[in-house]
Amino acid sequence: MGSEKNWNFDKIIDRSNTGSMKWEPGVLRRQFGQGRENLLPLWVADMDFLSPLVVRQAMEERLAHQIYGYTIMDQKFSEALILWYKRRHQWEIDPDWILTTPGVVPATNYLIQRFSMPGDKVLIQTPVYYPFARSIVNNGRLVLENPLKISEGRYQMDFDDLAKKVADPRVKLAILCSPHNPVGRVWTKEELERFGKICMENNVLVFADEIHCDLIMPGFKHICFQDICDEFAQNSITANAASKTFNLAGLHQSSLIIPNEKLRNEFSIYFETLGVDPRGNGTTFGAIATTAAYNGAEPWLDDLILYLWDNFIYLKITLEEQLPGVKVFDLEGTYLAWVDFNPLGLSPEKIIQIIEEEAGVALDHGNWFADNGAGFERFNIACPRSILEKAVKAVTAGFKKYL
Numbered sequence: 302m303g304s305e306k307n308w309n310f311d312k313i314i315d316r317s318n319t320g321s322m323k324w325e326p327g328v329l330r331r332q333f334g335q336g337r338e339n340l341l342p343l344w345v346a347d348m349d350f351l352s353p354l355v356v357r358q359a360m361e362e363r364l365a366h367q368i369y370g371y372t373i374m375d376q377k378f379s380e381a382l383i384l385w386y387k388r389r390h391q392w393e394i395d396p397d398w399i400l401t402t403p404g405v406v407p408a409t410n411y412l413i414q415r416f417s418m419p420g421d422k423v424l425i426q427t428p429v430y431y432p433f434a435r436s437i438v439n440n441g442r443l444v445l446e447n448p449l450k451i452s453e454g455r456y457q458m459d460f461d462d463l464a465k466k467v468a469d470p471r472v473k474l475a476i477l478c479s480p481h482n483p484v485g486r487v488w489t490k491e492e493l494e495r496f497g498k499i500c501m502e503n504n505v506l507v508f509a510d511e512i513h514c515d516l517i518m519p520g521f522k523h524i525c526f527q528d529i530c531d532e533f534a535q536n537s538i539t540a541n542a543a544s545k546t547f548n549l550a551g552l553h554q555s556s557l558i559i560p561n562e563k564l565r566n567e568f569s570i571y572f573e574t575l576g577v578d579p580r581g582n583g584t585t586f587g588a589i590a591t592t593a594a595y596n597g598a599e600p601w602l603d604d605l606i607l608y609l610w611d612n613f614i615y616l617k618i619t620l621e622e623q624l625p626g627v628k629v630f631d632l633e634g635t636y637l638a639w640v641d642f643n644p645l646g647l648s649p650e651k652i653i654q655i656i657e658e659e660a661g662v663a664l665d666h667g668n669w670f671a672d673n674g675a676g677f678e679r680f681n682i683a684c685p686r687s688i689l690e691k692a693v694k695a696v697t698a699g700f701k702k703y704l
């Protein structure tokens with residue numbers, strides 16, 4: 302293949318008729334309402350870029366074999382994952398710690414079911430990825446919010462509030478979103494240490510959702526929660542996946558890292574009661590794709606991050622210049638930019654109306670993430686620059702009419 306780049310993030314790929322959740326008119330109508338099926342979609346967190354070519358090549362090779370029988374997550378899969386974390390994050394994962402799951406959202410539900418009882422409380426740091434609250438409520442547990450606070454223009458954890466909240470013995474689980482969707486924070490070691498210590502002292506198990514850990518903007522460093530110290534590793538479960546990083550979400554492959562043998566055994570037994578093999582959960586092609594990406598797509602990812610960063614800078618400069626007062630929070634990780642439109646003095650309902658009706662753009666509305674997200678919008682910037690420009694121009698023009 303040589304060192305020639307075989308990707309082009311500027312290229313527009315037609316995703317129509319591929320069952321894309323992000324682009325499918327029926328899904329847009331369901332999510333945003335009648336008449337909204339043609340919104341320009343910058344919402345669901347997948348990317349409008351082709352996955353790395355090595356992924357397709359590995360899948361084609363496997364496809365050609367033409368026997369698609371029961372598949373286990375073989376040594377190649379765990380080795381690729383272990384080497385990836387060692388290279389990218391200097392974290393040493395023991396192969397025994399790895400269980401496989403068909404997605405981080407399903408895993409979140411499994412963990413809630415196994416490690417809490419109906420009526421227990423599960424803590425989340427709002428505004429946060431809304432399937433967390435949905436999973437808690439759907440399983441008959443109670444959502445306990447530890448709202449993030451904005452201090453000096455940056456989202457921070459509120460440790461005093463956290464300590465008060467987890468002192469309640471009904472709190473069994475705390476979900477850490479690291480890096481944080483939607484506020485884009487890459488938590489520092491000090492922040493994670495304080496968070497982990499407070500949870501540990503109160504016997505609250507930490508579920509660290511690190512699905513965005515490979516999408517780290519220049520100048521920032523992701524710290525793997527379980528790598529901070531053995532006490533944290535023993536009091537936590539980490540979820541990770543190659544799906545966000547390499548655009549593989551439809552292949553349903555993710556992992557849980559559980560260093561604590563007792564928790565791992567308890568969880569494995571629970572998995573058996575669901576009729577799933579704790580080490581064979583996922584899909585044949587999900588495992589192939591993950592392995593290929595971890596082994597061969599590092600240059601692609603390094604380039605992707607620079608592309609995303611340029612997109613972010615464009616978004617920030619344009620929105621803040623064109624719409625004075627609007628605040629685009631600095632993006633430290635993820636490809637999801639969090640924007641506060643409240644300073645424009647319009648109601649949250651009006652902000653949504655302008656974005657959908659005037660601009661014709663589909664964004665994740667802030668109030669989906671919690672009440673403290675009202676008036677905010679989340680832009681998925683993982684798309685060719687020309688699409689982002691079209692969306693940003695439409696949004697600025699939409700708001701200008703009202704200013």
Ligand SMILES: Cc1ncc(COP(=O)(O)O)c(C=O)c1O
Pocket residue numbers: 346403404405406407430478482510512542544550555
């Ligand atoms: C924090 C977080 N967790 C989990 C997911 C989805 O995980 P999966 O597709 O593996 O269920 C997302 C997708 O946006 C996410 O942002």
